Amino acid sequence: MPVAAQALTASQLEQAVQARPTHAQLPLQIQMNxxxxxxxxxxxxxGGVPTVWILADYTCETLCGPxxxxxxxxxxxxxxxxGKDFRLxxxxxxAKDTAAQALTMKNAQLSPRGGLAEHSAFLRxxxxxxxxxxxxxxxxxxxDRxxxxxAHPAAxxxxxxDGRISRALSALAVDATSLRLALVEAGQGHVGGWTDQIHLLCYGFDPASGTYTLAARRLLIATSSLSVIVLALLIGLLLRREHATR
Structure with a gap:
């Protein structure tokens, strides 16, 4: 529950730091407008697809809009x-914020690109x-009365x-690659293509920064796996050609 305070102290601000949950289940039956x-x-x-959630104050004049x-x-x-691969x-x-205030923030801050206006929800x-x-x-x-x-984390x-938290990314430092990989991961094989699955092997999630980073060990595993596949295909092709010439 939100904590009320007249003047925010350092210890109170520390309370707002997000404890990054692992596969926590959202309360699916709560009513939202x-x-x-x-x-x-x-x-x-x-909507039956992976979703990206931002918790915001619709009257915020600092970081929520950005x-x-x-x-x-x-x-x-x-x-x-x-809509097909994700929703925002x-x-x-x-709880005092109105539908008009939510709509004002949506119109002012939501990207007009990529059909997001039709496949996003600003809820109360x-x-x-x-x-x-x-x-x-x-x-x-x-x-802050x-x-x-x-005061809250920008995540x-x-x-x-099915409503389980998969990843927590930095809302102010997130990039398209990290978001795509997080959505592919949350989609459990239903979002993206086989190249995205390879990228998930190559990139490791860094919970400290809230982003995906290239992991040398995973890159080595992915490269080795790809080499084995290519080698197997090459051997199969050579054997087929040899059999055809006999």
């Missing part, structure tokens, strides 16, 4: 198809539902189609 006041359980908003812009532009550059979901921390919920969702994400937002804003959380 979009900018058109359509109300549905969280499970319906997932985080949405950075993540949505990176998604548009992944080469994946919005932004959820408000503040009551305080108990927001608390349950924040707990599942491992986020403890701290309320003086400025009527929340892009990747969720599997």
């Amino acid at each position: 979009d900018v058109n006041d359509r109300r549905a359980p969280l499970q319906d908003w997932l 985080a949405i812009s950075i993540v949505s532009n990176a998604l548009a550059d992944t080469g994946l198809s919005a 979901i932004v959820t408000g921390f503040d 919920a009551a305080a108990p539902e927001i608390g349950a969702l924040s707990d599942a994400f491992g986020v403890q937002p701290v309320y 003086e400025h009527d804003q929340y 892009a959380l990747v969720v599997t189609p």
